[in-house]
Amino acid sequence: MTEPxxxxxxxxxxxxSGNLKKQILFSIHADxxxxxxxxxxxxxxxxxxxxxxxxxxxxxxxxxSLKVLGEELRNSTEKQRVALRRNIGYIFQSHNxxxxxxxKQNVMMALELHTHLSSQEQADMAEEMLKAVGLEDRMNxxxxxxxxxxxxxxAIARALVSNPKLVxxxxxxxxxxxxxxxxxxxxxxxxxxxxxxxxxxxxxxNRILDVADxxxxxxxxxxxxxxxxxxxxxxxxIALG
Amino acid sequence: MLFAIPxxxxxLKRERMRLFIAIAGIGFAVFLMFxxxxxxxxxxxxxxxxxxxxxxxxxxxxxxxxxxISIQSFPQRRLYGVLGAEGVDKISPIYxxxxxWKNPFWEGLPKSQTRQIMILGIDPNDDVIGVSGFxxxxxxxxxxEDQIFFDKKSRAEFGPIPAKFxxxxxxxxxxxxxxxxxxxxxxxxxxxxxxxxxxxxTITSEANFLRIFTRRDKGDINIGVVKLKEGADLYKTLxxxxxxxxxxxxxxxxxxxxxxxxxxxVGEMRVLTKKSFIEVERKYWQNSTxxxxxxxxxxxxxxxxxxxxxYQILYTDVTDHLAEYATLKAxxxxxxxxLKIVFQEALILSIMGYIPGCIxxxxxxxxxxxxxxxxxxxxxxxxxLVLFLAITMCLxxxxxxVRKVQDADPADIF
Numbered sequence: 001m002t003e004p005x006x007x008x009x010x011x012x013x014x015x016x017s018g019n020l021k022k023q024i025l026f027s028i029h030a031d032x033x034x035x036x037x038x039x040x041x042x043x044x045x046x047x048x049x050x051x052x053x054x055x056x057x058x059x060x061x062x063x064x065s066l067k068v069l070g071e072e073l074r075n076s077t078e079k080q081r082v083a084l085r086r087n088i089g090y091i092f093q094s095h096n097x098x099x100x101x102x103x104k105q106n107v108m109m110a111l112e113l114h115t116h117l118s119s120q121e122q123a124d125m126a127e128e129m130l131k132a133v134g135l136e137d138r139m140n141x142x143x144x145x146x147x148x149x150x151x152x153x154x155a156i157a158r159a160l161v162s163n164p165k166l167v168x169x170x171x172x173x174x175x176x177x178x179x180x181x182x183x184x185x186x187x188x189x190x191x192x193x194x195x196x197x198x199x200x201x202x203x204x205x206n207r208i209l210d211v212a213d214x215x216x217x218x219x220x221x222x223x224x225x226x227x228x229x230x231x232x233x234x235x236x237x238i239a240l241g
Numbered sequence: 242m243l244f245a246i247p248x249x250x251x252x253l254k255r256e257r258m259r260l261f262i263a264i265a266g267i268g269f270a271v272f273l274m275f276x277x278x279x280x281x282x283x284x285x286x287x288x289x290x291x292x293x294x295x296x297x298x299x300x301x302x303x304x305x306x307x308x309x310i311s312i313q314s315f316p317q318r319r320l321y322g323v324l325g326a327e328g329v330d331k332i333s334p335i336y337x338x339x340x341x342w343k344n345p346f347w348e349g350l351p352k353s354q355t356r357q358i359m360i361l362g363i364d365p366n367d368d369v370i371g372v373s374g375f376x377x378x379x380x381x382x383x384x385x386e387d388q389i390f391f392d393k394k395s396r397a398e399f400g401p402i403p404a405k406f407x408x409x410x411x412x413x414x415x416x417x418x419x420x421x422x423x424x425x426x427x428x429x430x431x432x433x434x435x436x437x438x439x440x441x442x443t444i445t446s447e448a449n450f451l452r453i454f455t456r457r458d459k460g461d462i463n464i465g466v467v468k469l470k471e472g473a474d475l476y477k478t479l480x481x482x483x484x485x486x487x488x489x490x491x492x493x494x495x496x497x498x499x500x501x502x503x504x505x506x507v508g509e510m511r512v513l514t515k516k517s518f519i520e521v522e523r524k525y526w527q528n529s530t531x532x533x534x535x536x537x538x539x540x541x542x543x544x545x546x547x548x549x550x551x552y553q554i555l556y557t558d559v560t561d562h563l564a565e566y567a568t569l570k571a572x573x574x575x576x577x578x579x580l581k582i583v584f585q586e587a588l589i590l591s592i593m594g595y596i597p598g599c600i601x602x603x604x605x606x607x608x609x610x611x612x613x614x615x616x617x618x619x620x621x622x623x624x625x626l627v628l629f630l631a632i633t634m635c636l637x638x639x640x641x642x643v644r645k646v647q648d649a650d651p652a653d654i655f
Contacts, residue, residue, distance in 0.1 A: 058571060058652040086573030096568040098248070100255035105246050112246065113573050142255075 004031040011064035026221045037199045042218035057081040089159030091169040095151040097143040104139040129157040149180030169201040249585035263554040267594025270547030275602030281536035283615040287436035292519045300518040301465030308525040310438035320465035326485040328478030330470040333369045334462035336362030340421030344400035359439035362450025374431035383446045388428040395441030423453045551638035559645040571651035587639030591631045
């Protein structure tokens with residue numbers, strides 16, 4: 001059996017301190033295998049995003065054990081987390097592209113961290129990636145000159161160009177219409193499958209739940225998991241999702 | 242320091258309007274610093290212009306003198322006493338006085354007809370003032386009664402003397418006017434330049450000087466100029482001069498030993514080498530008047546204005562890019578990368594703002610030089626100093642603005 005890419009064991013998380021201390025996550029337990037596409041649903045304020053920022057090494061884990069790509073994040077230092085982030089691809093709710101850079105340069109920003117690549121290699125990889133997301137004729141456009149769907153496709157190219165083993169996406173379709181939202185997740189899924197990257201996606205958009213291998217539902221800081229191949233998603237998850 | 246993608250420059254370039262405003266603001270601060278430092282140096286340089294042109298190696302002045310504009314007199318016999326000292330070749334007196342000059346081409350009110358001018362009285366036998374236009378022929382002309390030489394770089398308020406002089410010269414006529422109610426004739430022109438202390442200068446013989454200043458006595462001189470014999474050692478001669486003067490030998494305790502060798506007091510006489518004669522005048526304007534302080538303060542204000550402008554620009558820039566910076570952090574960029582971007586932007590801005598500021602200041606220098614006869618020039622040292630100040634200014638602003646980068650928390654943008 002392969003080692004899971006994310007292994008979450010009894011993770012609790014709190015915000016605030018003293019009298020205002022509030023528990024957000026309650027004894028979360030979950031595993032994600034390499035190459036798996038997992039969609040996390042749940043109402044606003046249920047703690048999905050908090051869990052995603054923990055997995056993404058943007059916060060330090062307070063209680064329990066959280067291993068991402070074999071790295072324990074409990075009591076991790078800022079330096080360890082920065083190093084880990086370089087091996088994770090991120091796709092944000094808003095595209096968060098750098099406005100001053102062209103599409104190709106934005107994708108290259110993800111490669112600059114990998115110093116063994118020459119700038120020519122970086123440019124070639126970025127071009128190839130933009131072709132894969134169908135933007136070969138938009139490489140030298142600034143984000144302002146692209147549509148919402150195109151921007152999010154650049155963001156996907158940026159997240160995937162360094163071949164990360166794990167891609168995290170926080171409501172990537174929230175700002176998109178039905179058609180472009182669908183296109184974006186399809187591209188994301190097929191590219192991730194080609195490269196063997198696992199995807200953890202948080203979404204409210206129940207039109208795209210079928211791209212997942214597995215659905216997990218978060219409610220009031222607790223997780224429920226469903227395997228889409230063996231059982232149908234519960235009505236509740238869809239309704240709330 | 243350099244990356245495959247020069248993000249700092251690309252970000253600045255993307256916001257053209259902001260870049261333009263930043264350059265204008267920094268350029269203004271640079272210009273302000275150039276103006277202040279330029280005027281300060283011009284003041285000091287104009288104040289020592291005469292000192293630099295006195296032909297002598299050792300100067301004697303009264304201990305009660307602070308600067309040229311308030312120079313006190315001393316008995317000429319002290320100077321004669323020095324003549325016997327080993328190494329001394331020649332001595333020569335200079336009389337300095339200020340009197341009201343009457344503009345011979347006065348156009349009427351509201352302009353004033355009279356203005357204070359500096360008059361130097363010299364021995365026509367000695368080549369003691371080496372300025373352009375004042376040669377042996379000039380020295381022989383001032384031997385004549387009430388004949389003076391006028392500085393053509395004097396301020397325009399003294400009248401259109403240089404233009405009228407060459408006009409009348411063709412008709413073999415000379416300009417006549419009055420100094421301190423004494424009728425004098427302008428025999429020729431020389432070139433020295435106005436200073437903050439004296440708006441205009443004239444040179445004449447000591448005899449004519451005493452005719453103008455009737456209350457001054459012969460032998461009551463202001464500067465004693467000593468010339469050394471060919472090959473004589475300056476410091477040995479200073480020792481000999483020290484011995485030849487009556488009274489107690491003292492030095493200013495704030496001077497360094499090497500300065501004290503060139504600037505000491507014996508009795509009522511202060512003995513200076515030409516170098517320290519210039520230095521004493523410069524220090525007077527620099528340290529003992531408000532003027533040096535005011536221009537230094539002006540420079541500091543220019544510097545602070547620059548810091549505020551650059552800080553505003555950088556702060557706005559960081560705020561605008563906060564989400565982008567947080568994204569970069571989430572991608573695994575270190576804080577250090579973002580700090581570098583802010584400092585690179587600061588550095589780029591300082592250099593881009595310096596160039597127009599420097600060009601503008603050069604034009605202003607030329608304009609002011611023509612209008613005021615002050616020696617205002619763009620020196621290499623000052624341009625390097627201001628460039629250095631501009632870079633420091635931008636880096637200080639950068640150092641304040643980077644604190645904002647800490648706000649780019651990737652956990653918040655998810």
